Amino acid sequence: MKQELATLHAKALQELDDVQDTKRLGEWRVAYLGKKSELTTLSKQMGQLDAQTRPLFGQLLNERRQALEGAFTSKRESIEAAEQNARLAAETIDITLPGRHRDVGAVHPISRVIRDIEDIFLGMGFMIADGPEVETDRYNFEMLNLPKDHPARDMQDTFYITEELLMRTHTSPMQVRTMEQMHPHAPIKVIVPGRVYRRDEDDATHSHAFTQIEGLVVDKGIRMSDLKGVLEAFAKALFGEHQRVRLRPSYFPFTEPSAEVDLVCVHCQGHGCRVCKDTGWIEILGAGMVHPRVLDMAGYDSSIYSGFAFGMGPERIAMLKYGITDIRQLYQNDLRLLRQFAKV
Numbered sequence: 287m288k289q290e291l292a293t294l295h296a297k298a299l300q301e302l303d304d305v306q307d308t309k310r311l312g313e314w315r316v317a318y319l320g321k322k323s324e325l326t327t328l329s330k331q332m333g334q335l336d337a338q339t340r341p342l343f344g345q346l347l348n349e350r351r352q353a354l355e356g357a358f359t360s361k362r363e364s365i366e367a368a369e370q371n372a373r374l375a376a377e378t379i380d381i382t383l384p385g386r387h388r389d390v391g392a393v394h395p396i397s398r399v400i401r402d403i404e405d406i407f408l409g410m411g412f413m414i415a416d417g418p419e420v421e422t423d424r425y426n427f428e429m430l431n432l433p434k435d436h437p438a439r440d441m442q443d444t445f446y447i448t449e450e451l452l453m454r455t456h457t458s459p460m461q462v463r464t465m466e467q468m469h470p471h472a473p474i475k476v477i478v479p480g481r482v483y484r485r486d487e488d489d490a491t492h493s494h495a496f497t498q499i500e501g502l503v504v505d506k507g508i509r510m511s512d513l514k515g516v517l518e519a520f521a522k523a524l525f526g527e528h529q530r531v532r533l534r535p536s537y538f539p540f541t542e543p544s545a546e547v548d549l550v551c552v553h554c555q556g557h558g559c560r561v562c563k564d565t566g567w568i569e570i571l572g573a574g575m576v577h578p579r580v581l582d583m584a585g586y587d588s589s590i591y592s593g594f595a596f597g598m599g600p601e602r603i604a605m606l607k608y609g610i611t612d613i614r615q616l617y618q619n620d621l622r623l624l625r626q627f628a629k630v
Protein backbone atom coordinates (compact mmCIF):
# COMPACT_ATOMS: atom_id res chain seq x y z
CA MET A 287 0.00 0.00 0.00
CA LYS A 288 2.87 2.30 0.76
CA GLN A 289 4.32 1.66 -2.69
CA GLU A 290 0.88 2.20 -4.26
CA LEU A 291 0.64 5.54 -2.49
CA ALA A 292 4.07 6.66 -3.72
CA THR A 293 3.22 5.68 -7.33
CA LEU A 294 -0.13 7.44 -7.10
CA HIS A 295 1.53 10.58 -5.73
CA ALA A 296 4.11 10.67 -8.49
CA LYS A 297 1.46 10.08 -11.19
CA ALA A 298 -0.76 12.80 -9.76
CA LEU A 299 2.04 15.39 -9.71
CA GLN A 300 3.11 14.52 -13.22
CA GLU A 301 -0.42 14.91 -14.56
CA LEU A 302 -0.87 18.18 -12.67
CA ASP A 303 2.19 19.45 -14.48
CA ASP A 304 0.35 19.14 -17.80
CA VAL A 305 -2.82 20.92 -16.63
CA GLN A 306 -3.17 24.36 -18.31
CA ASP A 307 -6.71 25.59 -17.59
CA THR A 308 -9.30 25.77 -14.82
CA LYS A 309 -11.56 23.17 -16.40
CA ARG A 310 -8.90 20.46 -16.48
CA LEU A 311 -7.71 21.50 -13.03
CA GLY A 312 -11.18 20.74 -11.70
CA GLU A 313 -11.15 17.34 -13.36
CA TRP A 314 -7.73 16.64 -11.82
CA ARG A 315 -9.05 17.53 -8.37
CA VAL A 316 -11.98 15.14 -8.70
CA ALA A 317 -9.64 12.38 -9.91
CA TYR A 318 -6.95 12.68 -7.23
CA LEU A 319 -8.56 14.34 -4.23
CA GLY A 320 -12.28 13.60 -4.66
CA LYS A 321 -14.59 11.16 -2.89
CA LYS A 322 -14.02 8.51 -5.55
CA SER A 323 -10.27 9.04 -5.88
CA GLU A 324 -7.68 6.36 -5.30
CA LEU A 325 -6.47 8.31 -2.28
CA THR A 326 -9.90 8.05 -0.68
CA THR A 327 -10.10 4.36 -1.59
CA LEU A 328 -6.73 3.80 0.10
CA SER A 329 -7.81 5.56 3.26
CA LYS A 330 -10.95 3.43 3.33
CA GLN A 331 -8.78 0.30 3.06
CA MET A 332 -6.75 1.33 6.14
CA GLY A 333 -8.95 -0.79 8.32
CA GLN A 334 -7.30 -3.90 6.90
CA LEU A 335 -3.92 -2.84 8.36
CA ASP A 336 -2.74 -4.02 11.75
CA ALA A 337 -2.85 -1.67 14.72
CA GLN A 338 0.87 -0.94 14.51
CA THR A 339 1.19 0.13 10.87
CA ARG A 340 -2.24 1.76 10.65
CA PRO A 341 -1.26 5.09 12.37
CA LEU A 342 2.01 5.30 10.43
CA PHE A 343 0.23 4.73 7.13
CA GLY A 344 -2.47 7.16 8.21
CA GLN A 345 0.15 9.83 8.82
CA LEU A 346 1.78 9.11 5.47
CA LEU A 347 -1.60 9.28 3.73
CA ASN A 348 -2.27 12.68 5.34
CA GLU A 349 1.12 14.00 4.28
CA ARG A 350 0.54 12.89 0.69
CA ARG A 351 -2.97 14.40 0.65
CA GLN A 352 -1.65 17.69 2.06
CA ALA A 353 1.17 17.70 -0.46
CA LEU A 354 -1.27 17.14 -3.34
CA GLU A 355 -3.62 19.82 -1.99
CA GLY A 356 -0.67 22.22 -1.73
CA ALA A 357 0.35 21.44 -5.30
CA PHE A 358 -3.26 21.92 -6.40
CA THR A 359 -3.48 25.33 -4.73
CA SER A 360 -0.29 26.69 -6.22
CA LYS A 361 -1.27 25.31 -9.64
CA ARG A 362 -4.66 27.02 -9.35
CA GLU A 363 -3.00 30.31 -8.46
CA SER A 364 -0.63 30.16 -11.42
CA ILE A 365 -3.47 29.26 -13.84
CA GLU A 366 -5.66 32.08 -12.52
CA ALA A 367 -2.80 34.54 -12.84
CA ALA A 368 -2.18 33.40 -16.42
CA GLU A 369 -5.87 33.65 -17.30
CA GLN A 370 -6.08 37.11 -15.72
CA ASN A 371 -3.07 38.26 -17.73
CA ALA A 372 -4.64 36.93 -20.93
CA ARG A 373 -7.89 38.81 -20.18
CA LEU A 374 -6.04 42.04 -19.46
CA ALA A 375 -4.04 41.69 -22.65
CA ALA A 376 -7.25 41.16 -24.65
CA GLU A 377 -8.92 44.18 -23.07
CA THR A 378 -6.02 46.56 -23.54
CA ILE A 379 -7.16 49.96 -24.85
CA ASP A 380 -4.87 51.93 -27.09
CA ILE A 381 -5.10 55.36 -25.49
CA THR A 382 -3.12 56.89 -28.32
CA LEU A 383 -6.04 56.35 -30.78
CA PRO A 384 -7.75 59.63 -31.73
CA GLY A 385 -11.30 60.06 -30.26
CA ARG A 386 -14.45 59.61 -32.37
CA HIS A 387 -15.73 62.92 -33.73
CA ARG A 388 -19.28 63.91 -32.84
CA ASP A 389 -21.07 66.74 -34.66
CA VAL A 390 -22.48 69.38 -32.34
CA GLY A 391 -25.68 71.11 -33.42
CA ALA A 392 -26.21 74.84 -33.76
CA VAL A 393 -29.15 77.08 -32.95
CA HIS A 394 -31.02 77.88 -36.17
CA PRO A 395 -30.82 81.59 -37.09
CA ILE A 396 -34.62 81.97 -36.78
CA SER A 397 -34.57 80.40 -33.30
CA ARG A 398 -31.66 82.62 -32.38
CA VAL A 399 -33.54 85.77 -33.38
CA ILE A 400 -36.65 84.56 -31.52
CA ARG A 401 -34.60 83.91 -28.38
CA ASP A 402 -32.90 87.31 -28.58
CA ILE A 403 -36.28 89.04 -28.99
CA GLU A 404 -37.81 87.01 -26.14
CA ASP A 405 -34.92 88.01 -23.85
CA ILE A 406 -35.40 91.69 -24.65
CA PHE A 407 -39.14 91.65 -23.91
CA LEU A 408 -38.73 89.46 -20.80
CA GLY A 409 -36.34 92.18 -19.61
CA MET A 410 -39.14 94.73 -20.02
CA GLY A 411 -41.55 92.60 -17.95
CA PHE A 412 -43.46 90.88 -20.76
CA MET A 413 -44.57 87.28 -20.50
CA ILE A 414 -44.34 84.77 -23.36
CA ALA A 415 -47.40 82.83 -24.50
CA ASP A 416 -47.87 80.20 -27.16
CA GLY A 417 -50.90 78.40 -28.52
CA PRO A 418 -52.41 76.27 -31.29
CA GLU A 419 -51.45 76.58 -34.96
CA VAL A 420 -54.84 75.19 -35.95
CA GLU A 421 -57.29 77.90 -34.97
CA THR A 422 -60.94 78.76 -35.28
CA ASP A 423 -62.29 81.39 -37.62
CA ARG A 424 -63.56 83.16 -34.52
CA TYR A 425 -60.14 83.68 -32.87
CA ASN A 426 -58.13 84.17 -36.06
CA PHE A 427 -60.54 86.68 -37.67
CA GLU A 428 -63.85 87.50 -35.97
CA MET A 429 -62.33 88.59 -32.63
CA LEU A 430 -59.76 90.74 -34.45
CA ASN A 431 -62.36 92.87 -36.15
CA LEU A 432 -62.11 90.98 -39.42
CA PRO A 433 -65.71 90.30 -40.36
CA LYS A 434 -66.66 87.59 -42.87
CA ASP A 435 -66.54 89.89 -45.93
CA HIS A 436 -63.15 91.44 -45.18
CA PRO A 437 -60.60 91.16 -48.05
CA ALA A 438 -57.81 89.97 -45.69
CA ARG A 439 -59.92 86.85 -45.09
CA ASP A 440 -59.89 85.99 -48.76
CA MET A 441 -59.83 82.25 -49.44
CA GLN A 442 -56.64 82.84 -51.37
CA ASP A 443 -54.71 83.91 -48.28
CA THR A 444 -55.80 81.29 -45.77
CA PHE A 445 -55.41 77.52 -45.50
CA TYR A 446 -58.88 76.40 -44.43
CA ILE A 447 -59.36 72.95 -42.90
CA THR A 448 -63.13 73.22 -42.52
CA GLU A 449 -65.39 76.26 -42.64
CA GLU A 450 -64.63 76.99 -39.00
CA LEU A 451 -61.06 75.59 -38.70
CA LEU A 452 -57.96 77.03 -40.35
CA MET A 453 -54.18 77.34 -40.05
CA ARG A 454 -53.62 80.56 -38.14
CA THR A 455 -52.48 83.42 -40.39
CA HIS A 456 -50.92 85.37 -37.50
CA THR A 457 -50.27 84.74 -33.78
CA SER A 458 -52.91 87.33 -32.78
CA PRO A 459 -55.50 84.65 -31.84
CA MET A 460 -53.27 83.70 -28.90
CA GLN A 461 -53.27 87.32 -27.77
CA VAL A 462 -57.06 87.35 -27.90
CA ARG A 463 -57.06 84.15 -25.82
CA THR A 464 -54.66 85.81 -23.35
CA MET A 465 -57.00 88.82 -22.99
CA GLU A 466 -59.99 86.52 -22.41
CA GLN A 467 -58.06 84.61 -19.76
CA MET A 468 -56.63 87.68 -18.02
CA HIS A 469 -59.68 89.95 -17.92
CA PRO A 470 -60.44 91.90 -15.83
CA HIS A 471 -56.81 91.92 -14.63
CA ALA A 472 -54.38 94.53 -15.89
CA PRO A 473 -51.82 95.19 -17.13
CA ILE A 474 -51.33 92.63 -19.88
CA LYS A 475 -47.82 92.59 -21.33
CA VAL A 476 -47.33 89.58 -23.55
CA ILE A 477 -45.44 88.48 -26.64
CA VAL A 478 -46.46 85.51 -28.76
CA PRO A 479 -43.87 83.86 -31.00
CA GLY A 480 -44.89 81.07 -33.34
CA ARG A 481 -45.43 79.58 -36.77
CA VAL A 482 -48.10 81.02 -39.03
CA TYR A 483 -49.42 80.03 -42.46
CA ARG A 484 -50.51 81.86 -45.61
CA ARG A 485 -51.57 80.61 -49.02
CA ASP A 486 -48.71 82.23 -50.90
CA GLU A 487 -46.28 81.33 -53.65
CA ASP A 488 -42.83 80.77 -52.12
CA ASP A 489 -40.19 83.16 -53.45
CA ALA A 490 -37.11 85.01 -52.19
CA THR A 491 -39.14 87.06 -49.70
CA HIS A 492 -42.32 85.00 -49.11
CA SER A 493 -43.06 81.63 -47.57
CA HIS A 494 -46.36 79.81 -47.03
CA ALA A 495 -45.16 78.87 -43.52
CA PHE A 496 -43.16 81.37 -41.54
CA THR A 497 -42.76 82.70 -38.02
CA GLN A 498 -44.12 85.77 -36.37
CA ILE A 499 -43.71 87.50 -33.04
CA GLU A 500 -46.55 89.69 -31.90
CA GLY A 501 -46.73 91.79 -28.77
CA LEU A 502 -49.65 93.23 -26.80
CA VAL A 503 -49.93 95.67 -23.91
CA VAL A 504 -53.31 96.47 -22.30
CA ASP A 505 -53.84 98.74 -19.31
CA LYS A 506 -55.54 101.97 -18.26
CA GLY A 507 -53.93 104.99 -19.92
CA ILE A 508 -51.80 103.25 -22.58
CA ARG A 509 -50.90 105.75 -25.33
CA MET A 510 -49.19 105.83 -28.72
CA SER A 511 -46.07 107.25 -27.02
CA ASP A 512 -45.85 104.05 -24.92
CA LEU A 513 -45.85 102.05 -28.14
CA LYS A 514 -43.09 104.18 -29.60
CA GLY A 515 -40.99 104.08 -26.40
CA VAL A 516 -41.20 100.29 -26.05
CA LEU A 517 -40.37 99.70 -29.72
CA GLU A 518 -37.45 102.14 -29.58
CA ALA A 519 -36.04 100.38 -26.49
CA PHE A 520 -36.49 97.09 -28.35
CA ALA A 521 -34.71 98.39 -31.47
CA LYS A 522 -31.75 99.65 -29.42
CA ALA A 523 -31.47 96.35 -27.56
CA LEU A 524 -31.57 94.31 -30.79
CA PHE A 525 -29.55 96.48 -33.19
CA GLY A 526 -27.57 98.88 -30.96
CA GLU A 527 -27.85 102.10 -28.97
CA HIS A 528 -27.69 104.30 -32.09
CA GLN A 529 -31.08 102.94 -33.22
CA ARG A 530 -34.19 105.07 -33.62
CA VAL A 531 -37.71 104.28 -34.80
CA ARG A 532 -39.91 106.10 -37.26
CA LEU A 533 -43.68 105.60 -37.48
CA ARG A 534 -45.57 105.94 -40.75
CA PRO A 535 -49.36 105.84 -40.98
CA SER A 536 -50.77 102.51 -42.10
CA TYR A 537 -53.86 100.35 -41.82
CA PHE A 538 -54.66 97.10 -39.97
CA PRO A 539 -58.25 96.09 -39.20
CA PHE A 540 -57.31 95.30 -35.56
CA THR A 541 -55.53 98.57 -34.70
CA GLU A 542 -56.57 102.21 -34.92
CA PRO A 543 -54.48 104.19 -35.54
CA SER A 544 -52.03 101.84 -37.26
CA ALA A 545 -48.42 102.37 -38.21
CA GLU A 546 -45.51 100.85 -40.09
CA VAL A 547 -42.41 101.03 -37.91
CA ASP A 548 -39.05 101.75 -39.54
CA LEU A 549 -35.56 101.36 -38.06
CA VAL A 550 -32.37 103.09 -39.11
CA CYS A 551 -31.02 100.94 -41.95
CA VAL A 552 -28.86 98.25 -40.35
CA HIS A 553 -26.73 98.07 -43.49
CA CYS A 554 -25.74 101.73 -44.00
CA GLN A 555 -26.71 103.27 -40.63
CA GLY A 556 -29.06 105.69 -42.40
CA HIS A 557 -26.70 107.01 -45.08
CA GLY A 558 -28.60 105.33 -47.89
CA CYS A 559 -27.84 102.09 -49.72
CA ARG A 560 -29.51 99.44 -51.88
CA VAL A 561 -30.88 97.59 -48.79
CA CYS A 562 -32.94 100.66 -47.77
CA LYS A 563 -33.38 101.87 -51.37
CA ASP A 564 -31.54 105.08 -50.40
CA THR A 565 -34.14 106.07 -47.79
CA GLY A 566 -31.91 105.33 -44.77
CA TRP A 567 -34.81 103.44 -43.14
CA ILE A 568 -36.02 99.86 -43.21
CA GLU A 569 -39.45 98.61 -42.27
CA ILE A 570 -39.34 96.08 -39.44
CA LEU A 571 -42.70 96.09 -37.67
CA GLY A 572 -46.39 96.75 -38.03
CA ALA A 573 -48.10 98.21 -34.98
CA GLY A 574 -50.92 100.32 -33.64
CA MET A 575 -53.36 101.09 -30.85
CA VAL A 576 -55.62 98.08 -30.25
CA HIS A 577 -58.96 98.71 -31.97
CA PRO A 578 -61.66 99.48 -29.35
CA ARG A 579 -63.90 96.76 -30.81
CA VAL A 580 -61.08 94.18 -30.28
CA LEU A 581 -60.72 95.26 -26.63
CA ASP A 582 -64.48 95.15 -26.00
CA MET A 583 -64.92 91.72 -27.63
CA ALA A 584 -62.12 90.28 -25.44
CA GLY A 585 -63.67 91.68 -22.24
CA TYR A 586 -61.79 94.94 -21.68
CA ASP A 587 -64.13 97.96 -21.65
CA SER A 588 -62.58 100.26 -24.27
CA SER A 589 -63.87 103.35 -22.44
CA ILE A 590 -61.57 102.38 -19.52
CA TYR A 591 -58.74 100.38 -21.09
CA SER A 592 -56.50 100.98 -24.05
CA GLY A 593 -53.58 99.09 -25.50
CA PHE A 594 -51.00 98.80 -28.23
CA ALA A 595 -49.96 95.84 -30.34
CA PHE A 596 -47.24 95.05 -32.83
CA GLY A 597 -46.10 92.27 -35.09
CA MET A 598 -42.84 91.37 -36.78
CA GLY A 599 -41.21 88.60 -38.79
CA PRO A 600 -38.13 86.88 -37.31
CA GLU A 601 -37.14 85.68 -40.80
CA ARG A 602 -36.87 89.23 -42.07
CA ILE A 603 -34.86 90.24 -38.98
CA ALA A 604 -32.56 87.21 -39.34
CA MET A 605 -32.03 88.06 -43.03
CA LEU A 606 -31.11 91.67 -42.21
CA LYS A 607 -28.93 90.71 -39.23
CA TYR A 608 -27.00 87.93 -40.96
CA GLY A 609 -27.03 89.15 -44.56
CA ILE A 610 -29.24 86.35 -45.93
CA THR A 611 -30.87 87.40 -49.21
CA ASP A 612 -33.31 84.53 -49.92
CA ILE A 613 -35.83 83.48 -47.25
CA ARG A 614 -35.79 79.91 -48.62
CA GLN A 615 -32.23 79.50 -47.36
CA LEU A 616 -33.67 79.62 -43.85
CA TYR A 617 -35.81 76.54 -44.53
CA GLN A 618 -33.45 74.35 -46.57
CA ASN A 619 -31.34 73.28 -43.58
CA ASP A 620 -28.18 73.29 -45.66
CA LEU A 621 -25.40 72.48 -43.21
CA ARG A 622 -23.08 74.95 -44.93
CA LEU A 623 -25.43 77.74 -43.83
CA LEU A 624 -26.35 76.32 -40.42
CA ARG A 625 -22.71 75.60 -39.44
CA GLN A 626 -22.03 79.34 -39.60
CA PHE A 627 -24.25 79.71 -36.54
CA ALA A 628 -22.44 77.05 -34.47
CA LYS A 629 -20.68 78.42 -31.40
CA VAL A 630 -17.03 77.34 -31.42
Ligand code: 2NL
Pocket residue numbers: 458459461462498500502538540541571572573574576577580595596597598599
Ligand atom coordinates in the same frame (compact mmCIF):
# COMPACT_ATOMS: atom_id res chain seq x y z
C1 2NL B 1 -47.15 92.90 -39.12
C2 2NL B 1 -48.27 93.53 -38.39
C3 2NL B 1 -49.47 93.52 -36.37
C4 2NL B 1 -50.96 93.33 -34.53
C5 2NL B 1 -50.09 92.76 -35.42
C6 2NL B 1 -52.66 92.74 -32.85
C7 2NL B 1 -53.10 91.75 -32.01
C8 2NL B 1 -54.21 91.99 -31.24
C9 2NL B 1 -54.86 93.17 -31.31
C10 2NL B 1 -54.38 94.13 -32.16
CL1 2NL B 1 -54.80 90.79 -30.23
N1 2NL B 1 -53.30 93.90 -32.92
N2 2NL B 1 -51.56 92.51 -33.61
C11 2NL B 1 -51.20 94.67 -34.60
C12 2NL B 1 -50.58 95.44 -35.57
C13 2NL B 1 -49.70 94.86 -36.47
O1 2NL B 1 -48.61 92.88 -37.22
O2 2NL B 1 -46.64 93.50 -40.01
N3 2NL B 1 -46.77 91.71 -38.75
C14 2NL B 1 -45.69 91.00 -39.39
